[in-house]
Amino acid sequence: MIPISQPQMKRLTAVHGWSGVILGLLLFTVVITGTVAVFGDDIARWSTGSSTQRGIDKPIDGIVRNLAERLPLFYLDDIAVWKTDAGELMAFFHSHAENPATGRPDEYGAMFRIDPESGEVLDRNEGFMWKEPWAWDPSALRHFLVDLHVQLYLPDPWGLIVTGILGLLMMAAAVSGFLMHRHMIRDLFVAERPGARLVSARDRHVLASSWSLPFAVILAFTGSFFSFASTVSFPIVAQVAFGGDNEAMARTLFEPPVVEDTRRVRPADLDAIRAKALDKVGGPLTFISIHHYGRADARIHVWHSAADGRLGFTQTVFDGAAGTFLEVKPQVGNKPSMGNTIRTLMWPLHVGDFAGLVSKAVWGALGATTCFVILSGLRRWVRRREEEPLWRGFGRALTVTALGLPIAMLASAWAFFLALPAADPFFWTPFGFVAGALACAGLGLAVRDDGKLRALFWRILAWACLLLPLLRLAAGGTSWAEALARNHGEVLSIDLLLLAAGGLMWWARDRRRAPTVVPQRPTMEPAE
Amino acid sequence: MTGDAPRRSCPSARRWSRRSERSRRRLHRRALVAIAWLAATDPKRRRAFRLPRFQGNRRPRLTLLVALAPAVSLLWAGNGVGLLVLLGTNSVAGWAMAAVSPVRTARATEWLGSAAARVGNTVRTAVEGATGAAGRSTSRIDALERRVAELEAALAAASLGDRTVARLSDYQAAKTQRAGEA
Numbered sequence: 001m002i003p004i005s006q007p008q009m010k011r012l013t014a015v016h017g018w019s020g021v022i023l024g025l026l027l028f029t030v031v032i033t034g035t036v037a038v039f040g041d042d043i044a045r046w047s048t049g050s051s052t053q054r055g056i057d058k059p060i061d062g063i064v065r066n067l068a069e070r071l072p073l074f075y076l077d078d079i080a081v082w083k084t085d086a087g088e089l090m091a092f093f094h095s096h097a098e099n100p101a102t103g104r105p106d107e108y109g110a111m112f113r114i115d116p117e118s119g120e121v122l123d124r125n126e127g128f129m130w131k132e133p134w135a136w137d138p139s140a141l142r143h144f145l146v147d148l149h150v151q152l153y154l155p156d157p158w159g160l161i162v163t164g165i166l167g168l169l170m171m172a173a174a175v176s177g178f179l180m181h182r183h184m185i186r187d188l189f190v191a192e193r194p195g196a197r198l199v200s201a202r203d204r205h206v207l208a209s210s211w212s213l214p215f216a217v218i219l220a221f222t223g224s225f226f227s228f229a230s231t232v233s234f235p236i237v238a239q240v241a242f243g244g245d246n247e248a249m250a251r252t253l254f255e256p257p258v259v260e261d262t263r264r265v266r267p268a269d270l271d272a273i274r275a276k277a278l279d280k281v282g283g284p285l286t287f288i289s290i291h292h293y294g295r296a297d298a299r300i301h302v303w304h305s306a307a308d309g310r311l312g313f314t315q316t317v318f319d320g321a322a323g324t325f326l327e328v329k330p331q332v333g334n335k336p337s338m339g340n341t342i343r344t345l346m347w348p349l350h351v352g353d354f355a356g357l358v359s360k361a362v363w364g365a366l367g368a369t370t371c372f373v374i375l376s377g378l379r380r381w382v383r384r385r386e387e388e389p390l391w392r393g394f395g396r397a398l399t400v401t402a403l404g405l406p407i408a409m410l411a412s413a414w415a416f417f418l419a420l421p422a423a424d425p426f427f428w429t430p431f432g433f434v435a436g437a438l439a440c441a442g443l444g445l446a447v448r449d450d451g452k453l454r455a456l457f458w459r460i461l462a463w464a465c466l467l468l469p470l471l472r473l474a475a476g477g478t479s480w481a482e483a484l485a486r487n488h489g490e491v492l493s494i495d496l497l498l499l500a501a502g503g504l505m506w507w508a509r510d511r512r513r514a515p516t517v518v519p520q521r522p523t524m525e526p527a528e
Numbered sequence: 529m530t531g532d533a534p535r536r537s538c539p540s541a542r543r544w545s546r547r548s549e550r551s552r553r554r555l556h557r558r559a560l561v562a563i564a565w566l567a568a569t570d571p572k573r574r575r576a577f578r579l580p581r582f583q584g585n586r587r588p589r590l591t592l593l594v595a596l597a598p599a600v601s602l603l604w605a606g607n608g609v610g611l612l613v614l615l616g617t618n619s620v621a622g623w624a625m626a627a628v629s630p631v632r633t634a635r636a637t638e639w640l641g642s643a644a645a646r647v648g649n650t651v652r653t654a655v656e657g658a659t660g661a662a663g664r665s666t667s668r669i670d671a672l673e674r675r676v677a678e679l680e681a682a683l684a685a686a687s688l689g690d691r692t693v694a695r696l697s698d699y700q701a702a703k704t705q706r707a708g709e710a
Binding site (some may be wrong): 355 | 566567570572573576577607608609612613615616617619620622623627629631632681686
C-alpha cells in the first residue's frame with residue numbers, strides 16, 4: 001500500500017474519473033474493436049470462406065522470375081511477395097515515386113494476384129498500390145475492423161494520434177487506479193455484493209480492474225507505442241539524430257549497409273532460399289522482400305512469423321545474387337540489443353498472436369475484461385451522480401455506446417456480405433457500420449425507457465448474430481459441408497460461435513434488468 | 529526468448545520437452561485450483577456474503593506458492609510464450625472465479641451435482657438394460673423395500689409400547705435366524 005494524503009487522493013480520483021469520463025467512450029470503442037481485431041486473420045478467413053495459412057509454402061521462384069523478365073528495370077527495385085488469407089500469392093514489383101495525392105514519396109509499381117498452384121496471373125494492377133486495399137486484402141471486413149481499431153477511421157495521421165492519446169489515457173487510468181486502491185490484495189476475491197447498491201458497482205469495477213491491471217498497462221503502452229511510432233517518435237528521431245533525413249534514419253535502423261554494385265547478375269533461386277530460411281529459423285514464412293532484384297548487390301529479407309516458441313517475428317537476410325545466408329537481422333539496428341528485444345516483444349504483447357488460437361483467445365478475453373472495466377467504471381461514475389439530468393443523459397449515451405457498438409460492428413459484417421456478390425465491399429462495409437451506429441443512436445433518442453432500450457438492443461444483437469451465418473451462406477459463402485470437406489475450421493467455428501452467442505443473448509434478454517430508477521429522495525449509502 | 533537464434537532439437541530433447549510440457553500443464557491446473565481455493569476461503573469475501581468464517585487451515589502462503597509455481601517453472605525454462613499464456617489465462621480465470629458470488633457458485637455446484645447424478649442414472653439404466661443386469665437390480669430393490677418395511681414395523685412396535693414388545697422379539701428372532709441361514 002502506497003501512503004497517499006487526502007488531497008493527493010482527491011487529485012488522483014479527479015484524474016482517474018474525469019479522464020475516463022471525457023474520453024472513456026472513445027477508449028471503449030478502441031478496446032472493443034481491438035478485441036475483435038485480435039481475431040482479424042480468422043475473421044478474414046471466415047469471410048472469404050477459407051482456412052489457408054499465410055505461410056509461403058509453394059515454389060515461387062519460377063513465378064517471380066517469369067514476371068520479372070517481362071517488367072522494366074524500374075519495377076525490380078523492390079519486390080514484395082506474400083500469401084493472402086484467401087490462399088492467393090501476391091507479388092508487388094515496385095520502386096519509389098512521389099505520390100501526387102500526398103506530395104510524399106511512396107511505393108509505385110505493378111501488383112500481381114497469382115494462383116500459387118498453377119502460377120497463373122489472376123489480376124494485375126498498377127499504381128500506388130498500398131493505398132488500394134481492394135487489390136491486396138481479400139477481406140474488406142477485416143480491413144475495416146482493424147482500421148477502426150488502429151485509427152478510428154480518421155484520416156492519417158490524426159487517427160493514430162488520437163488512438164495514441166487514448167493509450168496514454170488508459171495507462172494514466174490504470175496507474176491512478178492502482179495508487180487509489182488501497183486494499184487491492186484484500187479485495188482480490190470480493191465479488192459484487194448483492195442489492196445493486198453503490199458498493200456493488202464499486203466491487204464490480206475494482207475486481208475486474210485488479211485482475212486485469214498488468215495487462216491493461218501492457219496493452220495501453222504497446223498500443224501507444226505503435227500509434228506514436230510513425231507519427232511522433234520516428235519523425236522526432238529523424239529530426240534530432242539525422243538532421244531530418246528520413247532515408248538516413250531508415251538505413252541506420254532498418255537496412256543493413258550494402259556496398260552498391262549495379263552489375264546485372266542471375267538472381268538466386270528463391271525456393272532454395274526459402275528452404276534455407278526454414279532450416280535456419282523455422283516457422284511459417286509470411287513475407288519475402290527483395291531489394292535490387294537481378295543486381296549483384298541484391299538482398300533478400302525473409303520474415304518468419306511467431307511459432308515454435310518464438311514470441312515475435314524473426315527476419316533472415318540472404319545474398320540475392322549468391323543465395324547465401326547472411327544473418328538473422330534484428331528488427332531495429334544491425335546488432336542484437338536490448339532496444340531490439342523490447343521492440344520485438346511489442347507486437348506479440350499487443351496482438352497476442354504468438355501461440356495460435358490459444359494466445360489469441362487469451363488476449364481476446366483480456367480485451368473483453370478491459371471493456372468491462374471501462375464500462376463498469378463509467379457506470380459507477382454515473383451511478384454516483386444520477387440525480388443530475390446531465391449525468392443521466394451520459395448514462396444513456398453509455399448504454400447506447402456499450403450495446404450500439406457491437407450492433408454497428410455486426411451491421412458492417414451484414415453490409416459486407418450483402419455487398420459481396422455485386423457491389424464494392426470496401427465502400428459498403430464502413431457504410432454498414434455508420435448506418436448501424438446511427439440507427440442505435442436514433443433508438444437511443446426514440447425509446448425513453450432505459451430498460452426497454454436495453455432489451456431492444458439485446459434482441460437486435462441476438463438476431464444479428466443468429467442470422468449472420470445464414471446471410472453468409474445466402475451470399476454464396478462456403479457451405480458447412482464444403483468447409484468440413486476442405487478442413488476450413490474458421491468457417492464452421494465462427495458460424496457456430498455466432499449462433500451460440502445469438503442463442504445466449506436471446507435466452508438472457510429478459511433476465512437482464514434495467515438499473516434502478518432514479519429515486520426522488522435518494523437513500524444515503526457509504527461511498528466505499 | 530525472442531527467437532533470434534536458430535533452434536535445433538534432437539529426439540531426447542523433444543521427449544524431455546513433451547514430459548516437461550505435461551508436467552507444466554499439471555502445474556497449471558493446480559494453480560487454477562489454488563486460485564479457486566483462495567477465492568472460496570477468502571475471509572473478506574465470506575464476510576461480504578455473510579458466510580461463516582472458514583474453519584479449516586487456509587494456508588494462504590502455501591496456496592499462493594502453488595498458484596505461482598508454473599510461472600516460476602516457465603521463467604526458469606525460458607519459455608516466454610508459455611509464461612505469457614499462463615499469466616493471461618490466470619488473470620482471466622481468476623477474475624471469472626472471483627466474480628461469481630458464493631450464492632451462484634453454490635447454485636451452480638448443486639445444479640452440476642444433480643445434472644451429474646441424472647446423467648449417471650441414465651447411463652446406469654442404459655448399461656443395465658444392455659447387459660441384462662436390470663433383473664438383478666430389481667431384485668435388489670425388492671430386498672431393500674422389504675427391509676424398509678421391516679424397519680418401519682419395528683419402529684411402529686417400539687412406539688406402541690409393551691404390548692408389541694413380543695412382536696419385536698419375534699422380529700429379532702427372525703432376523704437372527706436369517707443371519708444364521710446366510
